[in-house]
Amino acid sequence: MDILELTAVELSEKIRGGEIRVRDAVEAVFERIDGTEKELNCYVTLEKEKALARAEEVQAKIDAGELTGPLAGVPMAIKDNLCTEGTLTTCSSKILENFVPTYSAEAVRNLEKAGVVIIGKTNMDEFAMGSTTETSYFGATKNPRDPGHVPGGSSGGSAAAVAAGECFAALGSDTGGSIRQPASYCGVVGMKPTYGTVSRYGLIAYGSSLDQIGPLTKDVRDCATVLEAIASHDAKDSTSLERDDLDFTSALTEDVKGMKIGIPRDYFREGLDPEVKQAVLSAAKVLEERGAVVEQFDLSLVEYAIPTYYTIAAAEASSNLERFDGIKYGFRAEEDSLHPMYKKTRSQGFGPEVKRRIMLGSFVLSSGYYDAYYIKALKVKALIKEAFDRAFEKYDVILAPVAPTTAPKLGDSLSDPMKMYLADIYTISVNLAGLPAISVPCAADEKGLPIGLQIIGACFQEKKIIRAAYTFEQSRKQEDRIHG
Amino acid sequence: MANVIDDETIEYVGILAKLDLSPEEREAAKKDMGRMLDYIDKLAELDTEGVEPMSHIFPVQNVFREDVVTNGDDSANILKNAPGCKDNMFRVPKTFA
Numbered sequence: 001m002d003i004l005e006l007t008a009v010e011l012s013e014k015i016r017g018g019e020i021r022v023r024d025a026v027e028a029v030f031e032r033i034d035g036t037e038k039e040l041n042c043y044v045t046l047e048k049e050k051a052l053a054r055a056e057e058v059q060a061k062i063d064a065g066e067l068t069g070p071l072a073g074v075p076m077a078i079k080d081n082l083c084t085e086g087t088l089t090t091c092s093s094k095i096l097e098n099f100v101p102t103y104s105a106e107a108v109r110n111l112e113k114a115g116v117v118i119i120g121k122t123n124m125d126e127f128a129m130g131s132t133t134e135t136s137y138f139g140a141t142k143n144p145r146d147p148g149h150v151p152g153g154s155s156g157g158s159a160a161a162v163a164a165g166e167c168f169a170a171l172g173s174d175t176g177g178s179i180r181q182p183a184s185y186c187g188v189v190g191m192k193p194t195y196g197t198v199s200r201y202g203l204i205a206y207g208s209s210l211d212q213i214g215p216l217t218k219d220v221r222d223c224a225t226v227l228e229a230i231a232s233h234d235a236k237d238s239t240s241l242e243r244d245d246l247d248f249t250s251a252l253t254e255d256v257k258g259m260k261i262g263i264p265r266d267y268f269r270e271g272l273d274p275e276v277k278q279a280v281l282s283a284a285k286v287l288e289e290r291g292a293v294v295e296q297f298d299l300s301l302v303e304y305a306i307p308t309y310y311t312i313a314a315a316e317a318s319s320n321l322e323r324f325d326g327i328k329y330g331f332r333a334e335e336d337s338l339h340p341m342y343k344k345t346r347s348q349g350f351g352p353e354v355k356r357r358i359m360l361g362s363f364v365l366s367s368g369y370y371d372a373y374y375i376k377a378l379k380v381k382a383l384i385k386e387a388f389d390r391a392f393e394k395y396d397v398i399l400a401p402v403a404p405t406t407a408p409k410l411g412d413s414l415s416d417p418m419k420m421y422l423a424d425i426y427t428i429s430v431n432l433a434g435l436p437a438i439s440v441p442c443a444a445d446e447k448g449l450p451i452g453l454q455i456i457g458a459c460f461q462e463k464k465i466i467r468a469a470y471t472f473e474q475s476r477k478q479e480d481r482i483h484g
Numbered sequence: 485m486a487n488v489i490d491d492e493t494i495e496y497v498g499i500l501a502k503l504d505l506s507p508e509e510r511e512a513a514k515k516d517m518g519r520m521l522d523y524i525d526k527l528a529e530l531d532t533e534g535v536e537p538m539s540h541i542f543p544v545q546n547v548f549r550e551d552v553v554t555n556g557d558d559s560a561n562i563l564k565n566a567p568g569c570k571d572n573m574f575r576v577p578k579t580f581a
Contacts, residue, residue, distance in 0.1 A: 102561040195541060209539060238547040307524040318501060325502065327574055332567035338579045347504040355503055356516055362500035363517065376527050378537030385541060418519060434541035
C-alpha cells in the first residue's frame with residue numbers, strides 16, 4: 001500500500017486501527033519531499049526533527065486511547081502567515097525572515113488538539129498579496145501538475161504541497177480567493193468558510209475584514225473534516241462567531257435532490273476561457289442529473305468587485321502592515337536615528353507588490369480622498385452583498401468558475417499586476433460578502449491542467465456547499481470508474 | 485490615463501506609508517498608482533446615494549468583556565523577537581537629532 005495515496009481521513013483510520021504508525025506516515029511524506037521539493041519549492045520551513053518527535057507523542061496518545069478523532073496522526077502543512085510557536089513564520093517576506101512566534105494561531109492549536117502532526121510552513125505570496133506565489137521573498141512555488149506553470153496563490157505552497165503528496169492536507173488563508181484559486185490550479189479541494197467561522201487569532205493580517213483561514217485537501221471529506229477541526233468560537237478574535245452548527249462532516253451525503261442551483265450569467269461572458277466555461281457547465285449538468293434544479297440568473301455588479309476589493313484590501317493592508325517597523329520583531333535596517341530606520345527597514349524589508357498595495361492603501365485613506373475612494377468602496381461592498389442576498393433568496397448555492405483560466409505559465413502574471421488582479425474576478429466578491437465557498441476539481445484542460453468548480457453558499461450554509469461538492473465528487477468518481 | 489500622480493503626491497504617500505523609494509521605484513509607483521486609480525474610478529459610475537458604507541458584513545458592534553486580567557507577565561516572550569532590547573525594554577535608535 002502506498003501511504004501517500006490515502007486521504008487524510010483514510011490515513012488516520014488506518015493509524016487508529018494500528019495498520020500504520022504515525023512515524024511511517026511522517027517518514028513517507030519526508031521521503032516524497034526529498035524527491036520533489038527541490039523542484040517545487042512548496043515550503044519555506046520544514047521541521048522534520050520536530051515532526052518525528054511529535055509523531056511519537058501522538059502515537060502514544062492514540063495507543064492510550066486519548067486521541068480518537070478523524071485527524072489523529074495526520075501530517076499537515078501550515079501556510080507561513082499562521083503563527084506557529086517555536087517555528088519560523090515569515091509571511092514569505094524579508095521583513096519577517098527571522099520571526100519565531102512565541103504562540104500559535106488558534107486554528108493551529110485546534111489542529112494540534114486533534115492530533116495533527118505539523119511538518120512545515122508553506123510558501124505564499126508575500127503577505128498573501130498576489131495570485132501566483134511568485135511574489136514570495138523565498139522564490140516561486142511550481143505547480144506539481146506541470147512545473148512550468150504557477151500553482152496559483154496566495155496559498156500556492158499549501159495547494160502544491162497537497163497536490164504533490166508533500167503533506168496530507170494543509171491550511172491556507174483566503175482574502176480574495178487565496179485558497180480557492182490555488183486549489184483550482186493544483187487540482188485539490190479548497191474552502192473558505194463564512195467570515196468569522198475560524199478564529200483569525202495568530203493569522204498575520206492582510207485585509208482583516210476579508211481574511212479567513214480554511215483547508216486545502218485531497219477530497220471533500222478531508223475538507224469538511226479539517227474545517228470541523230479548526231472552526232471554533234474564540235474570544236481572542238472579536239469577529240469570531242458563536243455557531244452551533246460546526247458539524248460539517250454531517251453534510252457528507254450524496255443528495256442534491258431539489259437543491260436549487262443558480263448560475264450567474266454575468267460570470268460566463270468575455271474573459272472566460274472556453275474550456276473552463278464548458279467544464280463548469282458540464283458540472284452543473286452532473287448535479288442536474290442527480291436531481292438539482294439548475295437555473296441561470298443575473299447576479300449584477302460583477303465588474304465592480306475588483307476595484308472595490310483592491311480599495312478595501314489595500315486600505316486595510318496599509319494599516320495592518322504599519323506594525324512592521326523594525327522595533328518589535330523581524331528585520332531591522334541599520335540607521336542612526338529612529339525615523340530614517342523605520343523607512344529604511346520597510347523599504348528594504350517589503351517587496352514591490354506589498355509596497356504597491358501599502359501606497360495605494362495610504363492614498364485611499366488619506367484626507368481628501370477617503371470619502372471618494374474608501375467610503376465609496378464600502379458602499380459598493382454593501383450593494384454587492386445585497387446582490388448576493390437577493391440571489392440566495394432563490395437559490396441554495398451558486399455555481400461558478402474559480403478563475404477565468406487554468407494555471408498561467410511562470411512569469412506571465414508578474415509582468416502585469418493589473419492582469420493578475422483581473423484573474424480574481426470570480427472569487428473576490430465572495431470575500432466582500434463574507435460568504436463561504438469551495439473549489440472542487442471538475443475537469444482538466446487540453447494541456448492536462450486542472451479546472452476547479454466553485455460552489456458558493458449564503459452565510460452559514462457551508463453544509464449545503466459540502467453536500468453539493470461531495471455529490472459532484474462522488475458522481476465524477478463513478479464516471480471515472482465507468483470510463484476508466 | 486486620467487489619473488496623473490505627480491511628484492508631490494508620491495512624496496506625500498511615501499511619508500504616510502513610511503517608505504523610501506528609489507527614483508526608479510518612484511516613477512513605477514506613479515504609473516502603477518495612476519493605473520489602479522483609473523480602474524477604481526469605475527466605482528464612480530454607481531449611484532450610492534443613501535447607501536450605508538458597510539465595514540462589517542454582520543450587524544455586530546463592539547464586543548465587550550469584563551476587564552479581568554487573564555495573562556501574566558509575558559515580557560520575556562514579547563522581547564524574544566526584538567532586533568534590540570535592554571533592561572526588559574525595546575532598544576531603538578536615537579529619537580532626537
